[in-house]
Amino acid sequence: MSKNAIIAGLVVFVAAALFPFWFNIGGTNAAPEVELSAKAKAAKKCVLDKYDMRANHMTILNDWRTSVVRDSNRMYKSTNGKEFGMSLSTGENSCLGCHTDKAKFCDKCHTYASVAPYCWECHTDPKEVTQ
Amino acid sequence: MLEIAIKGSKKYWIWLGALLTVMAVAFAVYIDQFMNGLMITGMSRDVSWGFYIANFTFLVGVAAGGVMVVIPYYLHDYEKFHRITILGEFLAVASLIMCLMFIVADLGQPVRMLNVLLYPTPNSMLFWDMCVLNGYLFLNIVIGWKVLEAERNQIKPPGWTKPLIYLSIPFAIGIHTVTAYLYCGLPGRGFWLTAILAPRFLASAFAAGPSFLILLCYLVRRFTKFDPGWEAMQTLSKIVCYALIANVFFFLCEVFVVFYSKIPGHMAHIQYLFFGLHGHGALVPWMWTSMTLMFVAIGLLIVPAFRNNQTLLPFICIMVFIGTWIDKSLGMISGGFVPSPLHHVTEYIPTVKEVVISLGVLATGLLILTVLFKLAATVKEEVRG
């Protein structure tokens, strides 16, 4: 392989590897602002505190689904004393029961972070479905 | 050693190119299945396993058939098989990779396939099937590689390959027994609920595997300078003969048990396969073809003049292969599911997309087989000068 071919190949590779960076230059990609629904604001307390939830809601949902489906336990008593129905979308005290607007709450961060959780392949958004 | 695979004649590359094309087309169709689900297949609520699992079942047999060259050579020092064992082991590798691909192609949620490892379930035969299939694949890859490499360097293979070789023998019997146990332990499926299923699977495997190996030997003699040995092929043809007789005999035992005891639930399946049931008889011509092919093949194999005829033998092997394929794949799956446990008849015919994906898996297997056989043949050619 000639020297020129190698350098040309390297340049192409570096350009391709750095694609995400130079492609997004110039756009205003501010961090997403999550909007709490009125119900959520009134409730004040969630399952865990805000930063804990943001970091760990995936684990919580996983643990909840194991608990509901495999152990038949559906009520969760959080450390702050409030009781929650261990469900993403069903019932008044489920996640979406309080955070009623999925588009303004869940999707804002998920779209920004390019995360597409497959939960929604099965679980339905009550707001969308009962229109 | 792999550098051998990228040096080949024009024919070699054209063959690989054709296989890669088939694989690419099949992959595109598989993407449709991955995005839209198994609705693109001909499977239904009543016939929930189809062409993929049918071919998987047959190919596990072909893989197990490799043991028929290992046992005589390694356990009984049958020198005539010296040059052919590596071909048997490599055939097993290619077949096993096809088996695993067929299983993945058949899964509804292939992304979750590691759940079988994360949540091991010893009471499930599918769990054990996964264990033994991967185990046997690993064994054959390691053994084949080390033995071939040693031959290339003109030394004896390392000592630790010996216990692995001995281990591969029960594993070979094991893979096909466990696959049979998938079927024969299900209480609701009368066609499969028989103790003779595992022996029948093994008999069919020992007919199909070696007969395909004989065909491959013809190809190796034609396209390379390596000769596995006409005597080895003759011995294999005798093995095919007895295994095929056993397979047909076991099937006739099944027929006797079912039709002499006249239990309607059990008769219905064989009636569907060979005579049609309630107006449905898509498989009838196939099954009779299979029986004819197998009987004629037995007739030809028994007579030494025909069996030892170099021109006739490949055609006999093709008959054996097709006959056992129909019997073990189409007959086994449809026979088990039709009629359903509620005695409804829902026929199964694979769709075009299903067949295309299956051909893609087949092409992948043939690609791996070609590469491995090229390695083996080239090394042997090198060594013999």
Next chain:
Amino acid sequence: MKNSRKSFLKKSSRRSFLKAAGISAVAIGAAPAIKAVAVASGGGTTTALPAATPKAEALVAKRWGMVINTGKITDEVVESVVAACRNAHNIPDFDHKPDEKKYPNTRPSNKSQEIKWIWEEHYEHAFPEMEDEFLAEKFKSLPFLVTCNHCKNAPCVQACPTKATFKRPDGIVIMDFHRCIGCRFCMAACPYGSRSFNFRDARPFIDKINPEFPVRSKGVVEKCNLCAERLANGQQPACVEASEGAIVVGDLEDPASEVRVLLNENYAIRRKQELGTEPSVYYIM
């Protein structure tokens, strides 16, 4: 001589480097792998959920069972039961025409790939091993409701390689849709044909989605779950409520429960009893 020693050293040090790298990779990878398997196969609950309990109003039983009084089953009851189950659990109806705007370009449905949890069969199909030339005429065309039998020795539970189909301590054989890999071994294993596979995403074929229960994605197997989610809320299963008393669900191990009372007073049969699966669904003839 010097060169050969140098190259010899190079060879063995490269080999020992590879050996060391391989062993470290296995060692580093082993710890999280072992942890994952330990957590995953630890039966379900992780250490994070001592605070999870059943709901106070949940109906409990030692062994859930169902008694179907075939004398009370009419065609209207069948229709209402099947519809109730379908609506409660978002079971698609492949005869339903999809909404073109919401689901454009939906491929046509294949009736043989339908999904049904409870449905009507005639005697010869519900009890195929009990063929009778002289069966009473009225029995030949009676509608029988068949569904999952929640067997005590369920072959599907034995077959499932991931325990996605498992038996709860209270007797309900239930699906964990999250874990199912769609291998359909359970469908092959079921002697009663109670299970359905999601060959496709069936959302276009659901008339009205019930927000109280999820839809299922393609590629998983499903079947009657004895309305476990309704029992957990203190409600009777949907089929029971729609059956006008023809279907009763209760605790088979409680001698005072309605199901036991019915079984004491009437002769009841189960499907394919000779297989030893010990179904929990009884039919009073």
